[in-house]
Amino acid sequence: MTSHPHHEHDEDCDCGHDHEHDHHHDPIDELVTVRDLIRYATSQFNRAGLFFGHGSSEAYDEAVYLVLHTLHLPLDWLDPFLDACIPSDERAEVLAVLRRRTEERLPAAYLTQEAWLGDFRFYVDERVIVPRSFCFELLEAGFEPWIEDPLQVSRALDLCTGSGCLAILLAHHYPNAQVDAIDLSPDALEVARRNVADYGLEEVVRLIESDVFEALGDEQYDLILSNPPYVTPEVMEALPEEYRHEPEMALAGGGEDGLTIVRRIIEGARRHLTDDGILVVEVGHNRELVEAAWPDIEFVWLSNTSEESRVFLLRADQLPG
Template identity: 65%
Template structure:
């Protein structure tokens, strides 16, 4: 017994005096190795901007140290003073202990080259539309300059409304969300990009507050997570507003409203574009007769469909 007791004592002394990792982590390279190992050991989930532990660790470390996010190499062997080291270790700890997505820790998320403010009132931006809007939905929209009225349904942080304003320079954009909390965040992003004159934020349950309005383009990245998928979500996703994810048993509750009513809000020849994640099969099963066209994006060929007003129900 006494042998075990001695062993415990010596462990305790070691913990007390030497187990503070910050003494041994001197450079960014050291901190990066430490973070990647911890993230992997703890089985964190990545899917809010980073695809693996390395990318996430690089992002969190560079952001915390106020270094350019696209330049790791020159700083790898920089020695970090203890106050900054403590900041980095605190962020790494919080990421692990609370499973908080990195974007909520930094209050920043990127879509392509565009950074946005985010917090837990909004879903973290991630959308195939970021890529499709780089070329203004061409060829489905023949000339970006001809789009004068556009709608971003379920705008969340306002990120797609901002991207639309850049893609369609002559467009006035309505950005709609059921959540007033989300619209507060969207307002901040719209203001940061100087788009107050062009983007109008409207609290609305899908089309309910838009009577009489008509658009050249309706774009939506609505909630589309099935109940089964909601039940299996990693902890990281539980920090996001459920309202922005869940959409009934088959994930199509909101998409149903959009498809049923969109024709009433589109101008002749207007385009509806909707993102549905991995639910292409469910959508095709629900609307076997609709001539939906699925757009190819990098690494994913079935996340977004488009359809013209004239082909929609009720047109």
């Protein structure tokens, strides 16, 4: 009897394996179920040494996300579909996405053109960095005691808005606020415009092309939130390939310590805050550099559950100017 030992499983699956080929054929012939595709993707990603910093933290999560997204299945509902047989045209589509992720080192978000912060979905493409701000969790928690009542915030600014994600979250958490969102990149503002429209917030969020505060005149805010470029030159040199697909101007902070833009924010913010206003800025791993640059300022460092302090808060009266 020449049958292959795994033929007995074929009844479970109408897709049928074609065993007449030699062993060099396309993986598409053997990867039949969602489970097969996820296993294959996880192995490929690990083998290629991919870097995960844009949503997933490891290969398996990324594999699940890309397979489910490409098959138009609900992202939070894997189990019922694990053993579903996938027709070959859909399998080809999944394998094409996996190949681009592995060979081009494209962040998954650029392949799917979406990124998630909690339950919020945003359109993204290579004109903006992939949303991944720690400010998201801090916004969820609220900025007490500095902001006692979210309803009292009437004006908020998202500085360096990129895809517009934090501006949209500000509008959500501060329902009475008019929100301004600034970016220097007209390309980024196009993406932000699309996201603001997707959330129906055109009347609430105003998009402004500006180099930090330059276009603002005398506008003042109760809250200025910023996830600016802050990556140091050494870190820029060593960035994993995945990050090189993102706009460099959204990452490189300028100057030897990466803090050129952060300096401009700290120097200019007082003028644009109300007397009780606060400035909240994300600076990644640069806490020591920040404290060295402003030895006389007592920064409040906000930490969330998962990360060390990457975000500082200053009251208007602590700022220069």
